[in-house]
Amino acid sequence: MAYIQGNPVDGLKQTVTRHLFLMVTVTVVLAGMMIVFSDDPMAEMATIAAITISCTAIIGFVSFRSNPLALTMLFNPARFKKAVGEEEAVIRQLETLSDRCYVFNNLTLELFRIDHLVISPWGLFVMGRVRKEGELELNNSILHAGGASLDSLCTNTWRICHLLNIVIRKGWSEEVMPSPVIVPHAGHPTQLTTVDGMDVINAEHLAAHIEKGREETIGEELVESVAAYILKRYTA
Structure with missing residues (x-):
């Protein structure tokens, strides 16, 4: 776990x-x-x-x-309870990852909010969850959910990846570019697989996406060191 x-x-x-x-x-x-x-x-x-x-x-x-x-x-406890249930469902999937993985939820990194960050031997994964209901579709190369633009979600997910890349490069002199992942709304799974260089992965496939068929690209020492830094710097 x-x-x-x-x-x-x-x-x-x-x-x-x-x-x-x-x-x-x-x-x-x-x-x-x-x-x-x-x-x-x-x-x-x-x-x-x-x-x-x-x-x-x-x-x-x-x-x-x-x-x-x-x-x-x-102001909307009923909707909040539903949203929490959806988030907990994603976390339960991430819990099934190897005990070599570190999962951070609801993390704020220099004013940028991260829904889920996974640090593992197979890479870093920055996950942005779609909260708007509706089928995912591409419109003018921009991802939409039920007609509502998800450009902000996608842009911020990429920005966080680049920010983490800079942090690791400065702190550890290693070149590690996190992988951006968009997680569709639980009620609207999608057949889309990629958009603008980001993987689109339904919640139930997240663990398999991270672990299976991938080569280990990050040493255990770096995984633990980066995780310890995130824990101390951004969750204390």
């Missing part, structure tokens, strides 16, 4: 709690400082309120952008 890091519910609840605490703290401290140092707080109240609200909104935008399920958890 693979090493699994990250729970779709507990991790998100902790993150949302921290971010809400940060938003409240920043709002109170910023407003308090401007009132204290203002010559006429009442006359400048509109300006103070505008600045405070703007700063809080920016923090909130960054928080919910990096945690797209947060709003769903807060």
Whole structure:
């Protein structure tokens, strides 16, 4: 069984709690400082309120952008429960990987959110899950789900791969380019196999895609070292 890091519910609840605490703290401290140092707080109240609200909104935008399920958890519990079930189904598939593999779920890497990251002797795999319902199809070379564009998902998945490649090159002087993988929505499996250099793999085939028929391209020491770095740097 693979090493699994990250729970779709507990991790998100902790993150949302921290971010809400940060938003409240920043709002109170910023407003308090401007009132204290203002010559006429009442006359400048509109300006103070505008600045405070703007700063809080920016923090909130960054928080919910990096945690797209947060709003769903807060305002649509039924939909959140369904989304968590879909994520747990993917994690159960990844759990079946060899114990030489490390799986990180709901990881934020320099403001880029990763649904699932697998570090293994067969390579690194960055997985982006399709949350929008609908059949997958290519339209003008852009992947869509039920008519909705998935360009942002695909672009961010590629960006994370390049970012990890840079991190490994600088830290270990090794050239390792992670493989981008798009995981279709559980209710809409697809016959598509690749799009724009990314593999499209249904959840039940993820373990086989990673392990079977592949040559080992990364040494055990590097696998463990990169996994330890990710664990310490981005999950602590």
